[in-house]
Amino acid sequence: xxxxxxxxxxxxxxxxxxxxxxxxxxxxxxxxxxxxxxxxxxxxxxxxxxxxxxxxxxxxxxxxxxxxxxxxxxxxxxxxxxxxxxxxxxxxxxxxxxxxxxxxxxxxxxxxxxxxxxxxxxxxxxxxxxxxxxxxxxxxxxxxxxxxxxxxxxxxxxxxxxxxxxxxxxxxxxxxxxxxxxxxxxxxxxxxxxxxxxxxxxxxxxxxxxxxxxxxxxxxxxxxxxxxxxxxxxxxxxxxxxxxxxxxxxxxxxxxxxxxxxxxxxxxxxxxxxxxxxxxxxxxxxxxxxxxxxxxxxxxxxxxxxxxxxxxxxxxxxxxxxxxxxxxxxxxxxxxxxxxxxxxxxxxxxxxxxxxxxxxxxxxxxxxxxxxxxxxxxxxxxxxxxxxxxxxxxxxxxxxxxxxxxxxxxxxxxxxxxxxxxxxxxxxxxxxxxxxxxxxxxxxxxxxxxxxxxxxxxxxxxxxxxxxxxxxxxxxxxxxxxxxxxxxxxxxxxxxxxxxxxxxxxxxxxxxxxxxxxxxxxxxxxxxxxxxxxxxxxxxxxxxxxxxxxxxxxxxxxxxxxxxxxxxxxxxxxxxxxxxxxxxxxxxxxxxxxxxxxxxxxxxxxxxxxxxxxxxxxxxxxxxxxxxxxxxxxxxxxxxxxxxxxxxxxxxxxxxxxxxxxxxxxxxxxxxxxxxxxxxxxxxxxxxxxxxxxxxxxxxxxxxxxxxxxxxxxxxxxxxxxxxxxxxxxxxxxxxxxxxxxxxxxxxxxxxxxxxxxxxxxxxxxxxxxxxxxxxxxxxxxxxxxxxxxxxxxxxxxxxxxxxxxxxxxxxxxxxxxxxxxxxxxxxxxxxxxxxxxxxxxxxxxxxxxxxxxxxxxxxxxxxxxxxxxxxxxxxxxxxxxxxxxxxxxxxxxxxxxxxxxxxxxxxxxxxxxxxxx
Numbered sequence: 036x037x038x039x040x041x042x043x044x045x046x047x048x049x050x051x052x053x054x055x056x057x058x059x060x061x062x063x064x065x066x067x068x069x070x071x072x073x074x075x076x077x078x079x080x081x082x083x084x085x086x087x088x089x090x091x092x093x094x095x096x097x098x099x100x101x102x103x104x105x106x107x108x109x110x111x112x113x114x115x116x117x118x119x120x121x122x123x124x125x126x127x128x129x130x131x132x133x134x135x136x137x138x139x140x141x142x143x144x145x146x147x148x149x150x151x152x153x154x155x156x157x158x159x160x161x162x163x164x165x166x167x168x169x170x171x172x173x174x175x176x177x178x179x180x181x182x183x184x185x186x187x188x189x190x191x192x193x194x195x196x197x198x199x200x201x202x203x204x205x206x207x208x209x210x211x212x213x214x215x216x217x218x219x220x221x222x223x224x225x226x227x228x229x230x231x232x233x234x235x236x237x238x239x240x241x242x243x244x245x246x247x248x249x250x251x252x253x254x255x256x257x258x259x260x261x262x263x264x265x266x267x268x269x270x271x272x273x274x275x276x277x278x279x280x281x282x283x284x285x286x287x288x289x290x291x292x293x294x295x296x297x298x299x300x301x302x303x304x305x306x307x308x309x310x311x312x313x314x315x316x317x318x319x320x321x322x323x324x325x326x327x328x329x330x331x332x333x334x335x336x337x338x339x340x341x342x343x344x345x346x347x348x349x350x351x352x353x354x355x356x357x358x359x360x361x362x363x364x365x366x367x368x369x370x371x372x373x374x375x376x377x378x379x380x381x382x383x384x385x386x387x388x389x390x391x392x393x394x395x396x397x398x399x400x401x402x403x404x405x406x407x408x409x410x411x412x413x414x415x416x417x418x419x420x421x422x423x424x425x426x427x428x429x430x431x432x433x434x435x436x437x438x439x440x441x442x443x444x445x446x447x448x449x450x451x452x453x454x455x456x457x458x459x460x461x462x463x464x465x466x467x468x469x470x471x472x473x474x475x476x477x478x479x480x481x482x483x484x485x486x487x488x489x490x491x492x493x494x495x496x497x498x499x500x501x502x503x504x505x506x507x508x509x510x511x512x513x514x515x516x517x518x519x520x521x522x523x524x525x526x527x528x529x530x531x532x533x534x535x536x537x538x539x540x541x542x543x544x545x546x547x548x549x550x551x552x553x554x555x556x557x558x559x560x561x562x563x564x565x566x567x568x569x570x571x572x573x574x575x576x577x578x579x580x581x582x583x584x585x586x587x588x589x590x591x592x593x594x595x596x597x598x599x600x601x602x603x604x605x606x607x608x609x610x611x612x613x614x615x616x617x618x619x620x621x622x623x624x625x626x627x628x629x630x631x632x633x634x635x636x637x638x639x640x641x642x643x644x645x646x647x648x649x650x651x652x653x654x655x656x657x658x659x660x661x662x663x664x665x666x667x668x669x670x671x672x673x674x675x676x677x678x679x680x681x682x683x684x685x686x687x688x689x690x691x692x693x694x695x696x697x698x699x700x701x702x703x704x705x706x707x708x709x710x711x712x713x714x715x716x717x718x719x720x721x722x723x724x725x726x727x728x729x730x731x732x733x734x735x736x737x738x739x740x741x742x743x744x745x746x747x748x749x750x751x752x753x754x755x756x757x758x759x760x761x762x763x764x765x766x767x768x769x770x771x772x773x774x775x776x777x778x779x780x781x782x783x784x785x786x787x788x789x790x791x792x793x794x795x796x797x798x799x800x801x802x803x804x805x806x807x808x809x810x811x812x813x814x815x816x817x818x819x820x821x822x823x824x825x826x827x828x829x830x831x832x833x834x835x836x837x838x839x840x841x842x843x844x845x846x847x848x849x850x851x852x853x854x855x856x857x858x859x860x861x862x863x864x865x866x867x868x869x870x871x872x873x874x875x876x877x878x879x880x881x882x883x884x885x886x887x888x889x890x891x892x893x894x895x896x897x898x899x900x901x902x903x904x905x906x907x908x909x910x911x912x913x914x915x916x917x918x919x920x921x922x923x924x925x926x927x928x929x930x931x932x933x934x935x936x937x938x939x940x941x942x943x944x945x946x947x948x949x950x951x952x953x
Contacts, residue, residue, distance in 0.1 A: 049077040055095045076727060082759070083730075091731065119171050119223060120179040121198040123164045126415075128285055131278030132162050138268045139166045143251055146266035147244050150254040151353065155427035156313030156354045159255035160227050162270060167225050167253060172214025174250065176220030183236070184228045184426045185381030185477035187484060191232060191239045193510055195224065197473045202509030204734065205544050205703050205741055207769060211240065215769075218247035228426060230257040230582060237262050272310030278652035279305035282312060286319035287327075290409075291837045295326030304331050313427060314357040320411040321361065334360065358431045361410060365495065372403045373412060374439060377432035378449040380481045382416060382423040382474060388450035391445055405795055417597035421474065453482035454493050457500035472504055479504075483520070495524040499534060502541070507694035509734070511544045514696070515551075520561070529566035535559035536575060538580075541696035543703055544734060549589025552700075553582045570617050577620035584627035585662065586700075588636055588779060596631045601630055615651035619660065622647040626663045654690040658701040661687075665708065669715070669854055674888040678712035685709050685725075693733060702734050703741075707780070710745040715751065715854040718892030719920045722749035740769030744784035748821075751787035752891065754923030754947055756795065763788040763804075781822035782812035793829030794924065796950045801829065821855040823848075827862035832867050832928070834953025839870035843878060857885050863890035865899035875903060890920050898929050907933065928952055 047070075054064040061075045082094055086117050136149075139162075142149045151159045160182075167180055179198035186194045192209045196202065201216045203209040217224060224243070229236040237260040240252050244264075254260060259267055273279040280301050287294045304327065308314040318330055325333060334357070365373060375391045376383065389400045404422060407413040413422050424432060435440050457479055460468045479501055486494040499520035506514035525531035539555035556579035562572035580603050583594040603624050610617040622644035629637035641663035648660040661684050669677035684705045691698035706729040713722035726746035729735045735742050737804035743766035750759035766784065789804035808822045823846045830839060846863035849856075860882040867875035879899055886893045894916025901910035917926035924947055930940030931951060944951055 037260075048078050048082055051075060052082055052094060053778075054831045055079070055082075055091055068786045070795055075305070076724075077758075078281070080727065087621060104246055118177050119167055119174075119225070120177070120200065122167060122171075122180045122225075123160075123182075125164070127289065129161065129165050130282040130285060131273055132158070132165070135162055135268060135270060136169065139253065140170060142266045142268055143170065146264055147250065148240060148252045148254065148260070148262055148265045150256055150259055150265055150267050151270050152259060152267050154257060154258060154354075156311050156425075157270050157272055158312040159270050159871075161312075163225055163227055163253055163255050168222060170223060172559050174221045174223040174251070176222040177227070178217065178250075180225040180227065182227045185379075185481070186232065187380075187477065187480055188232060188235055190477070190480060190513075191226075191235045193238075193513060195226075195478070196510070197476070200733055202733075203545075205511075205512040206510070207740065208512065209354050210239070211769065211890040214243055214246045215855075216249045217243060221249045221251075222247070223251050223253065225253045225255075227255045229254050229260065233258060233260060235760060236260060246665075269548070273305075274317075275306045276302060276311050279308075279310040279315060283315050283319050286316050286411075287322040290320055291323035294322055294327075298324075300327045300331055304334065307331070307334055308357065309354075311354050311357075313425065314354050317357055317361045317411050320409065321364065333547070335484075346798055354427065355431060356896075357399070358412075361412060362431065362435065365407075365410070366907055368399075368403055369406055370435070372400065373407055374435040375441065375445050376413065376422075376424055377429050377436050378445050379424070379478055381477045382421040383478070384421050387452055387456070387475075387478075388422070390455075391448045393444075393448075406447060414682055425607070439866070446482075449478075450482045450486050450493055453479045454497040454500070457497055457504060461503055466733065469508060472508055476504075476508075476879055483517075484635065490524055490526050492526050495521055495526060495530065498524050502534070502537060503696075505692065506541050506544075506696050506699075511541065514541050515545060518696075522558075524563075527566065528562040529568055532559045532562035532566060532575065533569065534569050535562060536571075536578075537696050539575075539578070540699050543586070543700040549582055549586035550591060551589075553579050553590070553594070554584070556582065565894065569609040570611055570614055573606040573617050574620050576606035576609070577617075580606070580624040581620070581627050584633050584636070585659075585666075593633065596628070615647075616653065616656070619644065619647040619651040619653070619656045623656075623660050623663060626660075626667075634666060635670050636663040636667045638664070641665070641667045654687040655697050655701055658684045658687045658691075658705060662708065665712070669712070672853075672885060672888065674712065674715045674854065678716045679710045681709045699734070702732070706732065706735055707741065710749070711854060714748055715857070716888060717892065717894075717920050719749045719753045719891065719922065723753065723921075738782065743769065744781045745782040748787045749868035751791050753921045754925070754927075756924070756947055756949070757787065758793045759791055767807070775811075782808045782819070786813070786825045787823040789822075790825040790828060793825065794832050794949055820853050820859050824859040825863050827859065827866045829864065831866050832952045834869070836866075836870035839866055843867045843870075843872060843874075847878065847881065857882075857889035857892040858895075861886065861895040861899070865895055866903070868899045868903045879903065890916060891922065891925075894920065894925065894929075898932070901932060923947065924949065 051064060064075045068645065073708050080090065081095070085210060086094065092435065128171070139149055139151070151163055152161050164180065179195060181194050181198045183191065183194060192213055195213050196209050199213060199216050201209075201212040203212055216222075226236055226240070233256070236254070240254070240260060241262050243250060244252065244262075248675065259265060273282060280298070283301055283305055284294075284296075287296070304318060305315060308318060318334065321330060336916050350614055362370065362373065372388070372392060376388060378391055379387065385397055385401055385404070389395065389397055394399055404413060408415050408422070412428055413424060415422050433442075436445060437701075453475075456475055460472050463471075479497065483497050483501065486497075500522055502514050502517035505517055515538050518534050518541065521534040522531040525534060533776040535555050537557045537560065539552040542552040542555060545551070556575045560572050560575035560579070563575055580599050583590065583599055587593060603621075603768055606624065607621060610621060612618050622640070625924070626636040626640035626644045629640055641660070644660040645664050647928065650655040659678050665677040665680040665684070668674075668680065684701070688702060688705060691701060694799060706725065710725045710729065713719070713725055723746070726742070726749060729742045729745055732742075743762050747759050747762045747766055750756075750762065763784075766781070770778065770781065784806060786808035789801050791809060792804060793801035805822065807826070808825075809819075812819065812822075823842075827842055827846050830842060843863045860878075864875070864878040864882040867878040872878070882892070884885065885894055886896050894913050897909050897916060898913035901913060910929060913929045914926055914933070917923075917929060923943060927940045927943035927947070930936045930943070933940075941951060
């Protein structure tokens with residue numbers, strides 16, 4: 036098999052890729068190739084990076100020669116490297132334009148933004164498609180061809196993302212996901228028909244080019260974008276006496292294979308049509324019925340009305356006159372369908388066309404539609420049972436619709452079709468609807484935007500369905516907007532309360548989550564009060580109390596405990612405690628709000644909340660309650676208990692719908708906490724596996740800096756230094772693209788990068804990343820445990836003991852969020868021993884008291900004891916401990932302390948790119 040990608044693929048990686056194409060598991064691949072499962076995981080990770088895709092399904096599709104499915108939504112397709120997604124299939128021959136083709140390719144050598152500029156109907160789209168096909172081999176990172184005709188303002192990123200097959204993820208806006216995909220190498224993005232979105236496209240293009248140095252953008256428009264560096268290539272009509280006549284004869288022969296005409300008549304026809312390709316094609320479509328002489332005579336009468344010069348404005352008027360002439364030759368039923376099709380901003384299928392007509396079944400509408408295609412007024416998309424109107428033709432049809440007084444009624448039918456289409460998509464299995472949603476999404480959005488303002492049953496149904504569909508499609512921010520609009524459109528306050536609750540759930544997939552979710556829940560409670568629904572009030576307020584305590588990091592200002600207590604009292608008074616869901620949420624709120632400190636639930640009440648949630652039988656509620664149990668255990672220093680409970684949360688994910696925003700808080704939090712507690716207990720192999728699973732998850736995966744940070748930490752601790760540093764670059768870039776928010780949860784991963792540099796003896800980069808760890812945490816005390824551990828571990832390795840006493844004192848401080856305190860104290864105790872501090876034995880004893888909670892710490896303390904006492908058995912036990920947790924670097928360092936195995940340790944350190952410890 037052949038492999039193509041932005042990075043070179045090794046022979047072994049090619050074998051792994053082929054096995055993935057056969058749908059083998061990692062264990063099966065390892066057995067077939069006689070390598071370890073861990074090595075398979077490493078190859079899969081490398082292939083994901085090199086091919087720029089985010090899951091095994093995509094790699095399997097590449098191995099089979101297909102376009103890989105998009106990482107998040109199964110069923111969505113994207114182009115593999117070196118191909119352009121969405122490139123229109125050619126249904127007819129391409130005539131002329133050699134000069135323009137050469138001009139565009141040459142322009143890309145001087146500018147990263149090239150605009151094909153010309154009036155409607157001049158052939159910009161077709162030229163762009165041909166040029167993009169010509170240029171594709173020069174862009175190994177691939178790209179996309181995006182038709183912006185149906186796209187409304189504010190949805191440019193969605194259109195590009197849908198074409199590229201990328202999605203929005205937590206803490207990674209959709210624009211960042213697009214930029215990340217285009218930024219992986221030389222890529223080409225074609226934005227077709229931009230004139231109605233100039234400001235939006237200009238901003239999108241400028242931002243994309245600024246962060247994607249290898250990207251090139253080709254634009255077609257009637258006006259220039261005005262972006263710095265834009266290179267204009269004018270697209271003029273086809274030259275008469277050459278290409279214009281060739282185009283006419285080609286299209287006339289398609290309509291009538293026996294067509295013949297006097298060359299002089301054809302030349303005159305093309306001259307009268309100003310060489311405009313669309314006008315020529317419309318005329319040629321009538322050649323079978325009128326003949327060349329009849330065409331010329333009829334067109335002459337139409338065009339004689341146009342006096343004056345033949346400049347661009349007159350040429351555009353000429354084109355509209357030809358469209359009008361072609362329209363006037365239609366029968367009444369053809370005219371009726373033609374003008375009503377103007378309500379579709381994008382393409383449509385037969386059922387959609389039937390829906391906007393007044394009467395008529397599929398058969399009659401299909402017949403009329405076929406006649407409109409024959410007359411070139413409607414275009415059928417190649418290989419699909421879908422049709423569209425070219426934008427210039429659609430504008431004319433919209434004028435005819437308004438003149439007939441049918442605009443409002445046809446838009447009403449369009450809205451009803453959109454609501455029904457969205458509902459049908461919701462009812463389909465998850466793997467089967469995403470491509471169909473992308474095909475109609477712009478029309479669904481347009482139907483909602485064009486509906487009468489205010490509440491209404493049909494627009495409400497459509498807005499709610501769009502909220503659900505966009506969430507499932509991972510247009511997360513757009514989903515929130517639709518749920519908010521659904522609440523405004525709701526026919527009664529009870530429905531509005533439901534919509535706001537869905538928005539609050541979905542907000543957990545968009546950063547910052549906590550504050551927005553809290554406000555939406557309070558708004559939901561307000562609407563529930565207006566509806567007189569006490570249970571809904573209780574559910575919303577209890578969820579708000581939980582959110583403010585559990586996700587307090589997402590709040591710019593902490594919500595006072597007194598306010599939360601008042602909200603909880605109101606929830607208790609409003610709800611029916613016999614209702615299992617109400618009871619479960621009230622119990623969870625009571626557990627989280629038992630004390631004044633956030634993220635510190637009461638362990639007894641947390642256990643009661645878990646029982647109440649299990650009685651409700653809802654895996655989402657059970658997972659949320661178990662998070663209170665695990666957090667309470669971790670706060671009490673019972674890390675292994677917290678880890679066990681979190682593994683139970685992991686087992687619940689399979690029972691949750693990934694297309695329902697209700698599951699968002701649990702999916703995003705469970706993976707993060709499972710990896711966190713695996714690291715906290717020293718189970719580094721599982722932590723790596725969990726973090727890699729998160730990267731493959733359709734909500735968290737891709738290159739979200741949340742997922743990357745969960746992987747960097749165990750990579751550093753296991754000694755996988757090279758991959759840790761590669762991941763660190765993407766993690767930091769993602770954080771900066773997100774605006775550099777305070778992200779204390781990311782601080783340990785950033786400190787782990789500092790640790791790697793320190794262990795490799797790079798003091799400059801160690802200090803650089805150490806400062807970054809403080810930067811992301813928002814202060815030196817927040818999430819500082821792991822950073823203090825890194826300082827202590829680097830001090831031991833480097834043999835620099837200045838200030839060792841102060842550092843040891845620091846790591847034995849009780850830190851807030853002390854999940855990594857066992858690491859810090861174990862490293863601190865070893866530092867006390869190595870530095871010869873007088874209280875070393877006392878520090879060892881203190882750290883050993885909690886070492887049972889962390890296998891890494893236990894191995895470290897065994898080594899520290901071996902250092903202190905010269906006990907070879909303790910050092911051997913330390914080596915065995917490092918082998919159990921998979922910590923290559925630490926094992927090598929410990930081997931240096933065993934004279935008969937020191938050479939083995941030196942060799943391993945050299946392989947890891949690290950100097951021997953001082």
